[in-house]
Amino acid sequence: MIAIHNSKSGFHPAWIVYCQEQGIPFKLVNCLDDDIIEQLKGFEALLWHHSHMVPKDLIAAKTILAALSHLGFPVFPDYRTNWHFDDKLAQKYLLESLELPLVKTFVFYDTEHALSWAKGTNFPMVHKLKTGSGSKHVQLVVNYNEARKIILKAFGKGFSNYSPYNSLKERVYQFKNGKAHWISLVKGLLRFVHYPEYATVQGKERGYVLFQEFVPNNPSDIRVIVIGNKAFAITRWVRKDDFRASGSGHFSHDPDMIPLSCVESAFKANQKLKGQCFAFDFVIDQQQNPRIIEVSYGFSPEVFRLCPGYWDKNLIWHDGRFIPEHWMIEILLKKVGVDKPF
Incomplete structure (x- = not known):
């Protein structure tokens, strides 16, 4: 029997339907239960599509999945798939160590080295925080003065993981392109008063600065x-x-x-x-x-x-x-010695 985290978002719905259609024994579990390790005894594998936008996932998911990996317990995502998720610093070092074709990425951990690099580099560059998706926390830096402001902020008060202004700007863009309802704009205005919980959990990004080469002429x-x-x-x-x-x-x-x-x-x-x-x-x-x-x-x-x-x-x-979520389950089934669905 396999365990699936009890969630209606992400990959979970398709995993559940697949198990039902194929007659694969499964049970929904709450991976955030205090005794989840004990609960999983007797199961053959666990699937959990955790998200960087879910505060409790942010706190617990990588830790729990890593602990299970130490036991040799099959999980999705496993350690090699998961440890660098939503962490551009980790991805830089991982991809560079494997000599994979990463766009040239620069990371500094003190003001002096960052400013020295900025004085000698060619712009534009792209500044990113280590977290975020959907182009959040990504900006084009066109000269040294802009880079200097970013560097001083990175080693000063830091960057919030959430910008209500940029969020509202993005919502307006999506609304104009028919990708969002007007209610989304209202929610965006409310975010100026109430930040999303995940941003509070993550706190500010500070103590490092990350730039990536800008690759031009890509539509x-x-x-x-x-x-x-x-x-x-x-x-x-x-x-x-x-x-x-x-x-x-x-x-x-x-x-x-x-x-x-x-x-x-x-x-x-x-x-x-x-x-x-x-x-x-x-x-x-x-x-x-x-x-x-x-x-x-x-x-x-x-x-x-x-x-x-x-x-x-x-x-x-x-x-x-x-349905790609089905392929994920099949990978786990092979891991536990099942070549075909039950």
């Missing part, structure tokens, strides 16, 4: 997701008069838009990372090579429902709709 980025020996992808167009693609809400499912070099690079990266599921965000550099911006195990499954097919590890295309 989109390419998100390639690899699960086991299968990969699928979408093109995400940048916002109007902007450079950011993540969270734009404009994307294409056309596989002919996807450079095969990105798919090949994603498979190669997956072989080195040795995880269960990775979403790679690529841009194309001036030499026409794919470069990784970020990597994550989590993604919004609804966005990929219209993908018309997938590539296998030999880069052969297979037509047909699919």
Whole structure:
């Protein structure tokens, strides 16, 4: 029997339906229960799509999953898939150590070295916080003076994990593009008074500063997701008069838009990372090579429902709709010695 965290968000609904349809014994559990380790005795595996937007997940998920990994207990996401989730500092060191094609990323832990680097670098650069998705906490830095202000703030009062102004600006953008209801704008105004709980839990980002090279002339980025020996992808167009693609809400499912070099690079990266599921965000550099911006195990499954097919590890295309959450369960079933659904 497998355990599934009792949640209606993320991957959980599709996991539950799959188990029901395939006759796979499962039980819903609350991974935040004090005695969750004891509860899992007798189970063969655990699935938990934890989120950086859920405060309790932020506090407990990586710790609990790591503890289970020490026991050799099969989980999704496992340690190799999960430990660097929503942590761009961790991703920098991980991808660099494996010599994967990460967009050049610079991190400093004191003001002096950061300012010295900024004086000698060529702009523009992209400033990021180590946390956040959907282009949150991402800004283009066009000169030394802007970089200096960011550096002094990073080693001074720090950056909040939530900006009500930027959040409202994003909501207005989504509303104008028909991607959000007017109620979202009201909620955005209320956020000036009540910050979301996850931002309070995370506190301020300070004591480090992270810059990434700006790769020009990319009208989109390419998100390639690899699960086991299968990969699928979408093109995400940048916002109007902007450079950011993540969270734009404009994307294409056309596989002919996807450079095969990105798919090949994603498979190669997956072989080195040795995880269960990775979403790679690529841009194309001036030499026409794919470069990784970020990597994550989590993604919004609804966005990929219209993908018309997938590539296998030999880069052969297979037509047909699919539900990627099902592949995640099948990976766990093989881990516990079950090659086919019950």
